[in-house]
Amino acid sequence: MTYLNPTRTVRRGRLHAKRTGSPEEIAQWDAEREAFYQRCKPIFDRLKPELIKTHYNWYMAVEPDSGDYFIDKDDMVATKMCRQKHPNAIPFLFRINDTGACGTI
Template identity: 65%
Template sequence: MTTTNSTRTMRRGRIFPEIQWSPEKIAQWKAELEATHKRCKVVFDRLKPELIETHYNWYIAVDPESGDYVIDQDIEVATQIAHQKHPNSKLHVFRINDTGVCGTI
């Protein structure tokens, strides 16, 4: 019995090769992300004491440009409403609890 080899070649590597970033681009992206987080965290830290009593474990999506925020029980709803209000802004989402994150690692 003979075996037949397939002539199909497997794709290797990334699915989207055009998204390969240089180390400088990655560093710039991380720096922008950190700056956005810091600006949003100022708003979150200001609001956290009053919101933690009434909206514990809800989500808050903060716009760093205006300081505007959206609160909802569902993370998807909060981000969707925030993106509708501020379509061109990079938002950051926090969980309204003691740490501001969704869980621990």
């Protein structure tokens, strides 16, 4: 009989990886990310009251330069739709709920 390993493998992505660089570089990266978030947040806040009624817990990928947004149940599909229309842009992903957060803390 084969026994399954009861421990789960920890998923390691970009956010979980240790960032390397000087403290100044890390601070600059954090500041750029916060500035990008501040450009995307008004688009999300403007649309959230309408979308929360019909698309609760769906994902919304926002491209701030054009103001375009893409909605889908799957986060990867929403991101892919944004990348198809704007191949050189990086979208910011929100979850259509009260907080806009995609994950758990």
